[in-house]
Amino acid sequence: MLVAYAPALVAAAASFAVPGVVEGARAQLLSAALAVHFLKRILEVLFVHRYSGKMELATAATISASYLLGTVNMIYALRLSRDLPDPAIDLLYPGVFVFTVGIAGNVYHHYLLSRLRADSRGGDKGYKIPKGGLFELVTCPHYLFEIMVFFGFAMISQTVFALAFASGTAAYLTGRSCATRRWYDSKFEEFPANIKALVPYIF
Template sequence: MMLSSISILKKFLFPASLFIWVFSIITLISLANLGFSEIKGNHMLYSKFWNVNSYHQVSDSKHNEQKKRRRRLSSKTGMLFGYTPAFLACVASFWIFPHQGSRFLLLKSALTLHFFKRIFEVLFIHKYSGSLSLGTGISISLSYFIVTVTMIYSQHLTKGIPEPPIDLKCPAGIILFLTGIIGNFYHHYLLSKLRRGMGDQKEYKIPKGGFFNLVVCPHYFFEIIDFFGVSFISQTLFSLCFTIGSAFFLMGRSYATRRWYLSRFEDFPKHVKALIPFVF
């Protein structure tokens, strides 16, 4: 069974070194574990869940004391800090690895556009009023930077290696990437219209419009499509493992988000799923 799976992968993926194999599996398992942690209530400390971990088991006085001691960033600053190093790595890759073929150019362009969009949204689309723990900000920043650099370097290592028998980059990879990034941006825009911050208070409403009528986190749904587009363009083991791991994490995060809406809004429509329309 294992040999059969590997032989199938060889039709779609470039061969990978032992280091890339190990790091790819570690990345997949780590992200999947984060997804299961979200389901269990151990959340990454940002967005709605920035201050839930550990506080629900302590008294109010300890809660307030711990909250004061926790070093925080504004959500806007934290997310900008999270995305900028990865974006700079993408831009630098055009200079560090020039003239390495159309696939590599497509990958670098897709990653650069992906993080440019995120930074643009932080500056001009998203509406923030909450906080982000410093540890979470550092974790997000390092994770995106390391993943981006590894994805680019993995592609560099394919230089001179024959292409996989089945080419997924065009049109499938490009179509998936563009569909994902446009759908993700559109639903982030819809979210920004529903939220208005006032000091440290934020008013939440039940999202509507677009795929929000089917799932509570359509921005995650399209982000996964975006990542699959990148992995189709790349066709490296690391990009595929990162995409699958990210899908598991976003499934857990969307499940927790739906549970949050159900607990906060009595009129939340029960037919609206977490991530995948009509399924999950």
């Protein structure tokens, strides 16, 4: 997973060193948010996540290329839009807020998942239903907050590419959330029917 995340972090951080790329608050906050996001992921790989299996190098390289190209293109799309008129509605600081809530919620729920796996290292090797936080309401709150992170990027940059990337991420994670919800339902007879897949009380 370090292979998957490190190039995107390097690209976001390096954008500050390339003349003419990061000019103005919007560009600075976008590059900073991208760097924080991928630094957070790397720190989680090192100190939080507990992996149950291994990933093939080809798969890691594909994921890495996706994140790298997404990061570079978000920064570049904003650079290309520099001379265009400012958006009629400025979503820069609301975007920073959405990003911050998303990153904090994602970290917290990843921590809860890591504790669940740590508890399973003893005699009990069976699967468990996650508890705490929004796990009481949805099966994948970490995905919900991850979606918020990417829409935070879109709101900060206000470019079509960032919105498209966020929408694609949301569609992918929604599908994974539904699959996870069905998996829990098949594994646990007592799985609560009121727990949704992704959005509390709705979906």
